[in-house]
Amino acid sequence: MDLFNNQPPASFNLLPKEGTVNYYGKVFSKAEADFFYRHLLENIVWENDQAVIFGKLIVTKRKVAWYGERPFEYTYSNITKTALPWTPELLQLKQQIELVSGETFNSCLLNLYHNGCEGMAWHSDGEKDLKKNGAIASVSFGVERKFSFKHKVDKTNISLYLEHGSLLMMKGTTQTHWLHRLPPTKKAHTPRINLTFRTIVEV
Ligand SMILES: O=C(O)CCC(=O)C(=O)O
Numbered sequence: 542m543d544l545f546n547n548q549p550p551a552s553f554n555l556l557p558k559e560g561t562v563n564y565y566g567k568v569f570s571k572a573e574a575d576f577f578y579r580h581l582l583e584n585i586v587w588e589n590d591q592a593v594i595f596g597k598l599i600v601t602k603r604k605v606a607w608y609g610e611r612p613f614e615y616t617y618s619n620i621t622k623t624a625l626p627w628t629p630e631l632l633q634l635k636q637q638i639e640l641v642s643g644e645t646f647n648s649c650l651l652n653l654y655h656n657g658c659e660g661m662a663w664h665s666d667g668e669k670d671l672k673k674n675g676a677i678a679s680v681s682f683g684v685e686r687k688f689s690f691k692h693k694v695d696k697t698n699i700s701l702y703l704e705h706g707s708l709l710m711m712k713g714t715t716q717t718h719w720l721h722r723l724p725p726t727k728k729a730h731t732p733r734i735n736l737t738f739r740t741i742v743e744v
């Protein structure tokens with residue numbers, strides 16, 4: 542045990558019931574995290590996210606990108622996106638995360654929040670194209686932001702801060718019983734990039 546690290550171990554479950562969320566803290570060195578932040582900011586094919594909500598086309602300020610090992614089609618909020626092929630850097634990230642977490646992934650959704658005005662509303666990632674109860678690995682680069690979970694029935698709220706170069710794992714029945722969100726904040730003035738590595742089921 543590292544007595545000088547006041548963070549709980551990655552095996553600690555942040556959720557009191559019905560799901561598993563483990564925060565590993567910083568899994569990349571400052572230099573690695575700085576490199577990936579810059580690289581992804583400049584080289585990912587970022588597009589404004591679109592969603593059809595109550596029949597209306599909404600274009601978000603947040604930017605997104607979708608990559609995978611095959612041209613998977615991924616549908617969420619009534620929009621279908623086709624995965625772009627892995628870049629060498631995304632593959633390297635995926636392999637490092639697989640090593641740390643002991644899980645495997647075949648795709649990655651990336652989000653770019655330009656500043657604290659941009660966030661993501663309450664949702665769960667239980668889309669039918671995703672492997673049921675599959676692990677989702679959330680990697681963050683850039684400005685630190687608060688991230689929250691809310692139980693769908695009793696509304697229990699759990700929050701933490703996602704650091705530059707950190708890993709958060711969501712596993713088991715988490716998506717069935719809990720919502721999560723990235724609240725907007727006045728405190729963040731620079732970008733944050735989030736990658737969620739996922740498993741798409743092949744049909
Ligand atoms: O930006 C984040 O930390 C969360 C992103 C997220 O929940 C998602 O892409 O489904």
Ligand SMILES: [Fe+2]
Pocket residue numbers: 664665666721
């Ligand atoms: Fe999500």
